Amino acid sequence: MFARLRAFPPQIWLLFAGTLLSSTGQALVWPFLTIFIREQLDIPLSRITLLFTLQAIAGFAATALVSPLMDRFGRKWLMVIGLVASSTVLVMMSQAATYAQWALLLPLYGVVNTIFRIGSYAMVADMVSAERRAAMYALLRMGDNLGIAVGPALGGFLVAVAYELTYFLAAGIQVALAGFVAAMIAETLPTVSGEAAALARGHAPESSGLGYGPLLRDRPFLMLWGLYILMQIANSMVFVLLGVYIKENYAISEDRYGLIIGVNALMVVFFQYAVTRASSRRAPLNVIAAGGVFQAMGLGVFAMSRGFAAFLGGMVVFTVGELLLVPTATALAANIAPPQMRARYMGVFSLSFRVGSGIGPVVGGLLNDHIAPAATWYGAMVFCTIAVAGFRLLSRRTARPVVQPQAGAPL
Numbered sequence: 001m002f003a004r005l006r007a008f009p010p011q012i013w014l015l016f017a018g019t020l021l022s023s024t025g026q027a028l029v030w031p032f033l034t035i036f037i038r039e040q041l042d043i044p045l046s047r048i049t050l051l052f053t054l055q056a057i058a059g060f061a062a063t064a065l066v067s068p069l070m071d072r073f074g075r076k077w078l079m080v081i082g083l084v085a086s087s088t089v090l091v092m093m094s095q096a097a098t099y100a101q102w103a104l105l106l107p108l109y110g111v112v113n114t115i116f117r118i119g120s121y122a123m124v125a126d127m128v129s130a131e132r133r134a135a136m137y138a139l140l141r142m143g144d145n146l147g148i149a150v151g152p153a154l155g156g157f158l159v160a161v162a163y164e165l166t167y168f169l170a171a172g173i174q175v176a177l178a179g180f181v182a183a184m185i186a187e188t189l190p191t192v193s194g195e196a197a198a199l200a201r202g203h204a205p206e207s208s209g210l211g212y213g214p215l216l217r218d219r220p221f222l223m224l225w226g227l228y229i230l231m232q233i234a235n236s237m238v239f240v241l242l243g244v245y246i247k248e249n250y251a252i253s254e255d256r257y258g259l260i261i262g263v264n265a266l267m268v269v270f271f272q273y274a275v276t277r278a279s280s281r282r283a284p285l286n287v288i289a290a291g292g293v294f295q296a297m298g299l300g301v302f303a304m305s306r307g308f309a310a311f312l313g314g315m316v317v318f319t320v321g322e323l324l325l326v327p328t329a330t331a332l333a334a335n336i337a338p339p340q341m342r343a344r345y346m347g348v349f350s351l352s353f354r355v356g357s358g359i360g361p362v363v364g365g366l367l368n369d370h371i372a373p374a375a376t377w378y379g380a381m382v383f384c385t386i387a388v389a390g391f392r393l394l395s396r397r398t399a400r401p402v403v404q405p406q407a408g409a410p411l
Helices: 002-006 010-027 030-041 045-073 076-093 099-113 115-127 130-161 163-184 194-201 219-250 254-279 284-304 308-336 339-370 375-397
Strands: none
Touching: 010 030, 010 115, 010 130, 010 163, 030 045, 030 099, 030 130, 030 163, 030 219, 030 254, 045 076, 045 099, 045 115, 045 219, 045 339, 076 099, 076 115, 076 163, 099 115, 115 130, 115 308, 115 339, 130 163, 130 254, 130 308, 219 254, 219 284, 219 308, 219 339, 219 375, 254 308, 284 308, 284 375, 308 339, 339 375
8 A cells, every 4th residue: 555655646745735734724623613603602503504604605606716717827826825815814713703703704714715625636636547536535535634633632722721722823824834835836737728628528629718618518527516415414514513412412522522523534544545445446426325325324323322432433434434435526526527627627526515514504403403403413314315315326327437537647
């Protein structure tokens, strides 16, 4: 395995380091954000989750604007601008004290926070061939989750002193990462002509411009994206609401919740590459469907859990599904994308997280407030089950070879 890792392009390792920094900074804040706003404002959970919906809507709009700009002007400097802007918003969030201020700042953070991820995912697709992309995205996920393992542990320590410290440190990390990208990361924007890219896809040549026309007519991609959104709805319910759920219903503290999140992150760090290598021999849509089954099982464990150990076990099962699902789906989306529209395809695909985080916490909050707290997890299971059925149906119906290397693709 280590010999294969050493063979990765040097810039992949730079993106790995950047992803690690970015994730660490974000993970200082987000695991405790719902708890903090709940205690600060003393408002119903459904009102708090509405803030995340506003954030998702803003992120959706920003991605629609930024992705075509990346396809036209490049990835690197837009990533730098996004990171500097993120640090500024984090400092402003440290001083937020009213619902109106949070309603302004969380959507603003949604606008700028997504830019680095869109650019890094597009860069991976630019640099490597289709059959190697799942492994590369698995590596980025390892960096992402190593940051998620470190961030909450450090954030939990800082929260015990003052919540504001987490925002200041996260802002400093974003500034450092902006300097790192500017100094170390090379631009990867492909120079493939529209005609060559169209022929590689088996389509008649057409100008991509700055629009989304070809993407909106790409039925396999849209079907994949729609089903993946259902999975992200369930996923966001876990990572936004689980901390509040276990604290309010079972008196499990923030530091122990940090351990549960840490187990998720460490499993990705240590097992993601091996799982991706093993599952690459299977049909991608079947692997994705299997991941959905494991996530649904983990949600069922959450619904029936009453103590720390049970919730920890549920997270282990849920994470197995994540290991199968995320890099395989991401690589599949990248393989579908034509070279001259990669940032737009990966930007739209990344919106699955934004859409999911806009819908999932609101649905979960309503189920918690109006039916029963455990109904949150049964509702999430329904979304997973529908998605799994859809992936299986798509696997049987599609005849399009969406994972074949493109003509002239990089190695």
